[in-house]
Amino acid sequence: CVGAQAQSSVQLYGLIDLAVGSYETSGSSRLGRVESGGMTTSYIGFSGKEDLGGGLAVNFALDHFLRADTGEAARFNGDAFWARNANVGLSGSFGTVTLGRRSTPMFVSTLLFNPFGDSFGFSPAIRSYYGSTGTLAGDSGWSNGITYASPRFGGLSATVTYALDETPGARDANIGGNVLYFAGPLGLSFSAQRVQAVFDSGDETAVQLGASYALGAVKLFGQYGQIREDQGAVDSKDKIFQLGASYRIGEGSVLASYGSRKTTGTTESKRDIASLGYDHFLSKRTDVYAVYMYDKIRDTDSGNTVAFGIRHRF
Template sequence: MKYFPIKGLALVAMLAWGTASQAQSSVQVYGLIDVALAYDKQPGKSAVTGVENGKMTTSYFGLKGSEDLGGGLATVFALESYFRADTGSNGRFDGDGFWTRSSYVGLQGRFGSVRLGRNSVPLFTSTLLFNPFGDSFGYSPSIRHYFASGTVTGDSGWSDSIAYISPNFSGLTVNLIAAAGEGNGGPNVGGSLLYAKGPLGLTAVYQRVRKGAAIADTTTWQLGSSYDFDVVKVFAQYGQVKNVSAQPDIEYKLTDLGVAVPLGGGKVLAAYGLLDPVLGAKRETLSLGYDYNLSKRTDVYLVLMRDELDALSAGKSLAVGIRHRF
């Protein structure tokens, strides 16, 4: 098990400061820590109680920056690493790479942004934007059904990839990504249209995963929407995933609905997700929580979840946690 020492983080910060001073670049160290006291019973398994990392957001730290090249052109880069704050170990799990959240360098200008390295996929970004629990692998039915239930393959970020983000055209952006196969199948391709203006948000996403001999080939499409009525923000998603490596093909239909209601300095969050395969066990997940802001950078939360998978005992989870952004 590997650990990232405090001295190491201090050295990264000092190097970043030195680089910013010499090259007159903008460099920032940032991150998020999320730890909770949790009761967790997955469907068909025994309950576990303890201190857990990343129930609402996976803890991470990062280093990003830019250099003005003149004429409206800039170099951009990011290095971002997941870690488990409950144990001090790096990565989301044992064997996870160090910079697996993001590690890219690219150019940005009036044409948009082009990034080379490891980039987040548009499907993951759209999934987290259009559900009230965001990128919570612990309690977002949508995130759990797409990325933690054996449906979508290829992870939430792709290595050996090139990503393009267009300029904002009156609220509309185009996001494209391709990951080179490099002799290991592939390539992977994906893209999205994302619209956000005023109270309305819309998205349409497609991706195809073929990279990796041990990874199933899948195709996924998703539609998402949100509307903020001030007194309540509503979310809806519908998508389909097809595993073309299975014989015969396995298809999944995914429906997710949610609301976020401002209340007393925080928000009441509720979401329901249905994962309905053409063949196999149906999964229904219901989450309810309250997220209270102690400041602009710190919030505390209480979340309950019921997770039902056909033919197994129901999953039941509860967490009381704190998040801090720096």
């Protein structure tokens, strides 16, 4: 076993998150599981940055999601191998222009304004929009994208992604953007997107507002969003809100979040998710966590999940 050669600009990094617990989503049966990616989807990646002079730089990233419980590649069967990041960008005083696949602006806003971050396992916000329990179309990352990210003006920054639809006889592209504002204890976010590429007709539009406020050891989070699907036979609207808080205690944090999604239109439904967790850092790179999650689809048995995990960054 030998390490890679010392020289330059390629970073090798990643994260493994594995938990053991009793898992039960609303309407499903309880199952003991070892699960990957409860708090953060496990991944390994390669990235680099080259200074081109004159204030210009080029950067790239190739990041691979994986399921560390079974050793399977990607987030699910059929997912792209480099689904987390596969892009190259040019940055300068004008901002950054990136080509390829990367996270959507709305996904970034969703993860920044809830206490469970990008947790596909336990974040009520993420689970309302994304993954197997979410209703937002078009994944949390878009392929074939052209992304412009502005420089920061004071606490203000903006990102917009235009993702081409390359199916023969293709319909129009996806477009999404966000505006973020951070100043002292306050954080604000507005994001919006329109997805067409995955539909034969019509589209889906979504908007989301987010806010966070830090009060000493406490940080409060709130999000409100709407999704409108309009594809002829299917015409529905989701209203999604999330309220959360984190409370720092020494090397740990108590995390609490409640989210609710109400769907009206072609099919009507409601789903409430609440998560309470404690996340303890053994080092800057390694934490252990315990989470309880309550999941309730209207007119369906509630689900109760308890999981204990470890998350290691490298």
